[in-house]
Amino acid sequence: MATISRRSAVRAGLASAALIALSVGAQAADPIKIGVTITQSPPGSVVQGTQVKDGLEVTAKIINDAGGIDGRPVELVIEDTQGLPEKARAAVEKLITRDKVVAITGEHQSSAALAGMEVAHRYHIPYVNTNGWSDAIREKGYAEVFNPGNYNNHVGDAVAATMKSLGVKRVVAFAENTDYGIGLAKVIGAKLKEQAPNVEYKYETLDRASKDFLPAILPLRANPPDAVIDVMLPPAAYIMMNQVYEQGIAPSAKTWFYDASGLADYPDFWQNVKEAGKGLLVFGLYHPKMKQPPMGKQIGDAYTAKTKNQPNRLLFQAADSLLVIADAIKRAKSTEPDALIKALEDTKLTGTRGEITFSKEAGYKNHQWLDVPYVTFQLTDVNQKVENSALVEEPGHPLDAAKLWKPAK
Amino acid sequence: MGAISVDLAVNGLITGLFYALMAIGLSLIFGILRIVNFAHGEFYMVGAYAYTLIALGLGVPVWVALPLAFLFGALVGWITERTLMRPLYAGYTSWGLMRDEYAVIVTFGLSLFLINLVDKVIGPYAYRGPPLVDASRIVLGPVLISGHRLLAAGIAIAVILITAALIKWSFWGKQIRAVSQNRLGASLAGIDTARASSIVFMLSGGLAAFSGALLSPVINASPDVGAFPAIKSYIIVVLGGMGSVPGSIVASLALGIIESFGAVYLSYQYRDGFGLILLMLFLLFRPQGLFGEKGREV
Numbered sequence: 001m002a003t004i005s006r007r008s009a010v011r012a013g014l015a016s017a018a019l020i021a022l023s024v025g026a027q028a029a030d031p032i033k034i035g036v037t038i039t040q041s042p043p044g045s046v047v048q049g050t051q052v053k054d055g056l057e058v059t060a061k062i063i064n065d066a067g068g069i070d071g072r073p074v075e076l077v078i079e080d081t082q083g084l085p086e087k088a089r090a091a092v093e094k095l096i097t098r099d100k101v102v103a104i105t106g107e108h109q110s111s112a113a114l115a116g117m118e119v120a121h122r123y124h125i126p127y128v129n130t131n132g133w134s135d136a137i138r139e140k141g142y143a144e145v146f147n148p149g150n151y152n153n154h155v156g157d158a159v160a161a162t163m164k165s166l167g168v169k170r171v172v173a174f175a176e177n178t179d180y181g182i183g184l185a186k187v188i189g190a191k192l193k194e195q196a197p198n199v200e201y202k203y204e205t206l207d208r209a210s211k212d213f214l215p216a217i218l219p220l221r222a223n224p225p226d227a228v229i230d231v232m233l234p235p236a237a238y239i240m241m242n243q244v245y246e247q248g249i250a251p252s253a254k255t256w257f258y259d260a261s262g263l264a265d266y267p268d269f270w271q272n273v274k275e276a277g278k279g280l281l282v283f284g285l286y287h288p289k290m291k292q293p294p295m296g297k298q299i300g301d302a303y304t305a306k307t308k309n310q311p312n313r314l315l316f317q318a319a320d321s322l323l324v325i326a327d328a329i330k331r332a333k334s335t336e337p338d339a340l341i342k343a344l345e346d347t348k349l350t351g352t353r354g355e356i357t358f359s360k361e362a363g364y365k366n367h368q369w370l371d372v373p374y375v376t377f378q379l380t381d382v383n384q385k386v387e388n389s390a391l392v393e394e395p396g397h398p399l400d401a402a403k404l405w406k407p408a409k
Numbered sequence: 410m411g412a413i414s415v416d417l418a419v420n421g422l423i424t425g426l427f428y429a430l431m432a433i434g435l436s437l438i439f440g441i442l443r444i445v446n447f448a449h450g451e452f453y454m455v456g457a458y459a460y461t462l463i464a465l466g467l468g469v470p471v472w473v474a475l476p477l478a479f480l481f482g483a484l485v486g487w488i489t490e491r492t493l494m495r496p497l498y499a500g501y502t503s504w505g506l507m508r509d510e511y512a513v514i515v516t517f518g519l520s521l522f523l524i525n526l527v528d529k530v531i532g533p534y535a536y537r538g539p540p541l542v543d544a545s546r547i548v549l550g551p552v553l554i555s556g557h558r559l560l561a562a563g564i565a566i567a568v569i570l571i572t573a574a575l576i577k578w579s580f581w582g583k584q585i586r587a588v589s590q591n592r593l594g595a596s597l598a599g600i601d602t603a604r605a606s607s608i609v610f611m612l613s614g615g616l617a618a619f620s621g622a623l624l625s626p627v628i629n630a631s632p633d634v635g636a637f638p639a640i641k642s643y644i645i646v647v648l649g650g651m652g653s654v655p656g657s658i659v660a661s662l663a664l665g666i667i668e669s670f671g672a673v674y675l676s677y678q679y680r681d682g683f684g685l686i687l688l689m690l691f692l693l694f695r696p697q698g699l700f701g702e703k704g705r706e707v
Contacts, residue, residue: 041525042633046533176677205678211628211637212424215672215680218416221553235535235631242537242627246545246555272629275545297492 026228031075031090032068032335034060034325035095036106037088044083044207045233047266048108048314051379052130053078055318056106058302063322069329074322077101085115092119092127102335103128105321108133108314115204117145124337126328126344130316130321134179135187135364144337145369146344148320148356150285152180156187158283158374159229159260160195165399166256168226173203173260174216174240181205184231184260193371202231208236213243224249227256230263237263241280251279253409259283270383279407281392285313286353287375288387290395295323297320297350310385320351380405415551417669423558425665426565431638432645432657433572434613440652441589441609444494447516449617449642450635451523456482456618457630458527461538471539475622482618483611489519490610495603501692520635528632538625561623568619572612573654581608589652644684648691650701659699 036056039049042074056076064073077099079091088107094327095101096119104120105128109111113132120127121142128146129137135152163171171192185203192199204216217240220228221341228250230237241257244250250257257280263269264282288310292300299319300311328343329335349356353373359365376393378387393399435449460478463469469477493515544556576582587595588605596602620638621630628634644663649656664684672680691698 041528042533042631043636046528046632050533207681209637210681211624211634212420214420214424215417215669216677218420219413219673221416222413235629235634238535238537238629239627246558247553248546268536272535272537274537 029072031073031102032329033075033077033099034322035092035099035101035104036076036078037081037091037095037104037112038078038106038108039083039112040078040080041082044081044112048131048269049080049083051312051314052106052108052318054303054307055299055315056322058299058306059319059322060314062298062302063326070333074326078106081107081109081112081116081119083109083112085111086172086195088116089119094118096123096125098118098328101125102329102337103325103340105325105387106130106318107132108317109178110137111125111135111178112181114179117142120144126325126337126340128321128325128344130317132180134183136179136183138364138366138368141362141366143341145367146324146347146358148324148351148358148372149317149369150372150374151364152184152187152366153191153364154370154372154374155184155260155283157195158376159188159258160191161279161374161375162258162283162393162399163192163199163227164196165401166227166404167190168199168256170200170225171202171227171229172220172225173201173231174213174244175203175205176208176233176236177205178208178355180233181208181231186210188231188260203231206232206236206381208242210236211239213240217243219248220249221247224252224255224399226254227258230257230259232259233261234263234266234268235272237261238269241273241276245273245276251407253407256281256406262313264377264379264389265310265386267309275382277379278382279405281404282377282379282389284375284377284386285372286311286316287377287389287391289391290353290373290375292353295319299352315350320353320356320389323351324349324356324405378403378405413673414670416553417673418666419549419552419554421666421669422662423554423562423665424661425667426562426569427620427624428638428641428645428665429658429661430565430623431617432642432649432661433569433654434616434620435575435582435639435642436646436649436652436657437585437609437616437653438613439646440654441585442494442497442606444512445516446613447513447517448489448519448523449613450637450639451520452485452610452614452617452635453621453638454480454527454630454632454635455485455523455614456621457538457625457628457634458531458536459618459620460622461536461625461630462531464539465536466634471541472497475541475619478622479615479619482621483615485618486606486610486612486614489614493519493676494606494610496614501596506547514680524632524635531632533632535629535631536625538622540626557626562593565620568616569658572616573658576654581605585609604701640681641684645689646698647688648684653698653700656700 019251038052060074081088103126108131109134117127127144131149134150173185175181192201259282303315327349332339332343356369358367373395377389377391379389392403438446456478459481460474464471464474475578540557541560542556584600588602645660671683
């Protein structure tokens with residue numbers, strides 16, 4: 001029978017203890033991988049993708065500098081979707097199966113979100129939608145999908161309320177031919193019927209790859225509507241705006257130009273629209289004069305220090321997406337999908353724009369932060385920075401018509 | 410004729426002129442070199458960026474930036490021909506069998522390379538080129554048009570006519586036409602076919618870039634801006650007859666007017682579909698196009 005000495009037993013015990021300690025230490029330092037799908041190359045909106053990426057990186061750094069999530073750093077694993085549904089689907093598959101991420105976030109285009117979330121649903125991995133506005137994302141009712149960002153019904157309500165306040169009678173929307181554009185254009189119509197049934201409304205779907213929208217714009221010249229609504233994203237939105245302006249339709253003394261897509265805080269906005277942007281009414285999810293929680297200020301300052309750019313709405317939407325995931329992991333004390341999804345459902349977190357909670361109602365409210373704050377502001381001069389624009393509607397308040405400006409002709 | 414019809418006719422003709430300027434370069438390459446250039450749209454994109462960055466970034470006057478954009482496009486065309494296209498007619502017999510595949514793969518790769526190069530080096534943001542004139546609205550009877558659009562249409566007519574005249578009557582134009590008719594025969598007659606090919610690529614690249622530059626205040630330069638003109642150009646080249654410059658011009662104007670009226674009186678949704686329907690009809694019933702000639706190879 002083999003025997004071991006007391007000294008050998010002690011040595012073996014110490015070695016085992018050291019190994020356990022080392023493995024625990026290693027586990028404690030293991031990063032928590034969060035998958036990110038964004039557009040980093042055309043044809044999708046690279047501008048949006050860049051803003052989301054910057055927002056997530058700034059937020060991850062703040063979390064990690066504060067000790068990470070229970071001592072474990074956050075690691076972002078980023079995949080480029082080009083804004084294409086098929087690429088988004090493949091990216092989420094790769095992030096889950098190869099990179100073993102615990103949650104997915106960052107998506108900022110509805111079509112890509114609708115494709116990517118199907119894969120997350122199949123693998124039962126939490127999917128935090130950063131900026132997909134399409135209500136179809138919520139209406140699927142997936143347990144894994146959470147929406148701290150804006151949604152079409154919310155914009156529809158805001159647009160209808162603004163149109164009612166402006167007292168317009170005839171409204172035309174130009175919508176891009178995507179899930180986002182067509183979905184929002186339809187929602188605006190439905191909300192106008194509810195809030196301002198006397199308003200005559202129609203929308204025209206425009207191909208976002210096209211460069212000449214004049215055939216859709218020219219028929220408006222003989223009898224301009226009271227308001228034109230933009231439901232398109234750059235660069236097509238810029239081309240449409242310029243052509244509407246060149247035809248003398250809007251902004252004009254007769255016709256308001258309302259931007260429902262939040263274009264004005266894009267860094268390339270003024271370079272591309274010039275005079276066509278003067279007088280534009282903008283639906284905004286961020287304005288420097290808005291009241292924000294301390295986390296919003298901290299993220300905004302860190303973003304400006306990193307990029308030299310002024311904060312924008314996508315920065316805060318991206319930050320909130322990562323913050324709710326980090327908060328859920330911390331409360332769940334686990335990265336297991338079931339525990340994480342349960343924790344996300346119970347979210348009550350003060351993020352960068354307010355207190356975030358997720359609705360448990362069905363339909364477009366499913367897992368949606370319903371009270372996303374929004375503003376309406378007006379650009380009253382060419383090259384005007386958002387911070388100098390006229391804030392005509394603050395969160396939770398009606399539009400102040402006395403602050404509005406209109407061109408002389 | 411109502412005011413809206415005049416508006417649509419003028420807009421259709423101007424759009425057609427812009428299409429013609431985009432398509433002529435592609436038509437030349439296909440007609441003379443028998444190469445399908447999938448990177449043609451990116452030559453256009455290069456011109457739009459060159460003009461915008463030279464004018465806005467370096468502060469060069471727009472009337473200098475415009476020809477510089479042409480030269481830049483010609484340079485890109487020349488480099489493309491020298492580095493990527495020469496193997497096609499370098500005398501390797503084995504290349505003859507895979508000539509079409511080679512051209513498609515190489516130019517498709519070049520297209521992706523240029524898009525991603527611009528995206529990474531210059532950035533994803535759109536840039537609106539500076540207009541040639543500041544007047545944003547000019548009233549011509551029932552038509553309201555921006556000064557730049559009107560001037561660009563005039564310049565497009567001049568450039569198209571000069572190009573057609575050069576190809577028809579100039580010494581180099583005659584050499585190019587000889588190469589297009591019979592490459593071997595032209596070579597036996599003492600024509601430097603390689604140089605003729607270089608000139609065609611330079612001219613094609615220059616015209617596409619010039620077109621991009623001229624339209625950058627209207628369509629805003631972005632890395633993927635070339636997709637739209639490339640698709641339109643392919644339709645026009647087939648409709649007009651592959652390799653026929655007059656055919657391309659007529660097809661461009663016709664397509665511009667059909668799209669303009671069709672968008673209003675039929676459906677805006679299917680506006681880009683009208684060209685594709687015409688393309689299918691032509692391929693079925695007149696595959697040689699409007700001005701092309703029937704040919705057969707054995």
